[in-house]
Amino acid sequence: MYLCVMNTICHLTQYALQELKDSYPASEIRSICRIVYMDVLHFTNIDIHLRKNEILEKSFANKFTEIVALLKSGHPIQYILGETEFAGLRFEVDALTLIPRPETGELVRWVDGCLDAGLKVLDIGTGSGCIAVTLAHLHPDCRISGVDVSAGAIAVASRNARRNGVEVEWRTGDILCFEQERWDSYDVVVSNPPYVRESEKAGMEERVLRFEPSEALFVPDGDPLLFYRRICEFGREHLNRRGLLFFEINEALGAETLQLMERYGYANLELRQDFCRKDRMVKAELL
Numbered sequence: 001m002y003l004c005v006m007n008t009i010c011h012l013t014q015y016a017l018q019e020l021k022d023s024y025p026a027s028e029i030r031s032i033c034r035i036v037y038m039d040v041l042h043f044t045n046i047d048i049h050l051r052k053n054e055i056l057e058k059s060f061a062n063k064f065t066e067i068v069a070l071l072k073s074g075h076p077i078q079y080i081l082g083e084t085e086f087a088g089l090r091f092e093v094d095a096l097t098l099i100p101r102p103e104t105g106e107l108v109r110w111v112d113g114c115l116d117a118g119l120k121v122l123d124i125g126t127g128s129g130c131i132a133v134t135l136a137h138l139h140p141d142c143r144i145s146g147v148d149v150s151a152g153a154i155a156v157a158s159r160n161a162r163r164n165g166v167e168v169e170w171r172t173g174d175i176l177c178f179e180q181e182r183w184d185s186y187d188v189v190v191s192n193p194p195y196v197r198e199s200e201k202a203g204m205e206e207r208v209l210r211f212e213p214s215e216a217l218f219v220p221d222g223d224p225l226l227f228y229r230r231i232c233e234f235g236r237e238h239l240n241r242r243g244l245l246f247f248e249i250n251e252a253l254g255a256e257t258l259q260l261m262e263r264y265g266y267a268n269l270e271l272r273q274d275f276c277r278k279d280r281m282v283k284a285e286l287l
Contacts, residue, residue: 006061009037009052019068032077036067039081074207087134091160096152097128098216103274104192107248107281108134110272111190114244114283117141120184122238124175124191124231125149127216129157129168131190136166145169145184150215176230183238192248193227194219224253225260232264239286247282254279 006015013033020029037043040063043051070080078084078099083092086100087108093099108131115121115135119142123132126146136144144167148154151172161168173181175193196217201209208217219226228247235245245266249257258269266284274280 006065007055007058009033009048009054009056012056012061012064013052015065016068016071020071023072023074032071035077035081036064039083040064074210076207076211079211086128086130089130089134089137089164091128091130091133092156092163093128094156095211096150096213097156098212100128100130103276103280104130104248105134106272106274107131107190107192107246110281110283111135111188111246112138115139115142115188119143119187120240121145121188121190122147122184122186124189124234125193125216125227126157126170127153127192129160129170131192132157132168133160133164133166135190136161136168137164140166143169145171145186147171147173147175149174150213153216175227175234178230178234178238183234185238185240186243187240188244188246189231189235189239190246191227191231193231195224195227195248195250195253197221197224197250224250225256228257228260229264232261232266235266235286236264241286243286245284245286248280249282251278251280254282257282 006012013030016033017026017029034048037048041060067080071077076099078093079095082094083090084099087105091100112135121135121142121144123146126132126148129146132144132146146157146168154170154172158170194217198218199221239245247257254271258271261269261282261284267287268285270283271279272281
């Protein structure tokens with residue numbers, strides 16, 4: 001019965017609230033609707049409010065119902081639209097890359113505050129390139145590089161750099177086998193590596209499990225700090241003296257991650273919580 005009157009923002013929002021009520025809370029549905037209106041119609045928040053009763057093109061109403069159907073089947077809105085916002089920039093995302101999270105933005109702000117002109121920075125496991133591209137945007141005077149094991153992810157990251165008008169050096173490589181390749185030396189290494197234990201899948205949203213790349217998320221229960229250990233080893237060989245190492249971490253493994261970094265000789269260790277007061281990021285210095 002919605003189809004005959006679905007020609008305004010007001011109608012479409014009510015349709016989404018009805019169709020998605022079993023999948024999302026009402027506040028999140030309204031937020032998703034705003035994203036669609038802003039992304040597809042190029043409306044501002046003020047436009048959405050002032051033009052909520054304006055008759056819309058039938059083509060948009062049809063597209064909106066298609067988006068709602070995909071949302072109902074579990075697809076994340078970021079993959080449906082093919083892009084998302086991160087740290088004030090727009091990023092292409094697809095099934096080869098994780099959807100950037102707000103807590104990663106907090107890590108970027110921490111790194112940002114520690115950078116000086118001319119430093120060489122490496123983002124390990126770059127995915128969509130959100131960390132590397134944002135840092136290059138904030139610090140065009142630094143030399144920023146990004147590496148990922150997925151050639152597809154590097155292609156996405158490269159397009160994101162061009163989209164945001166920044167220069168980043170990209171390479172495909174497996175950090176778990178870093179000894180097999182040649183690397184520069186760096187002043188800062190930052191990484192948001194896979195850190196979700198297989199046993200933690202049960203507590204995750206179904207849409208994350210179904211649609212986001214598992215290789216970028218999960219690690220074995222028996223070796224949950226696998227990537228942190230290898231990146232610490234990488235840093236021992238390729239971080240300059242007094243170089244900094246930043247990680248986003250599993251909230252349940254903050255103490256273990258600090259202990260690991262200390263065992264590898266890193267000093268001045270610092271653990272920070274995210275906006276939800278969960279242990280989420282660490283910094284250390286190689287003396």
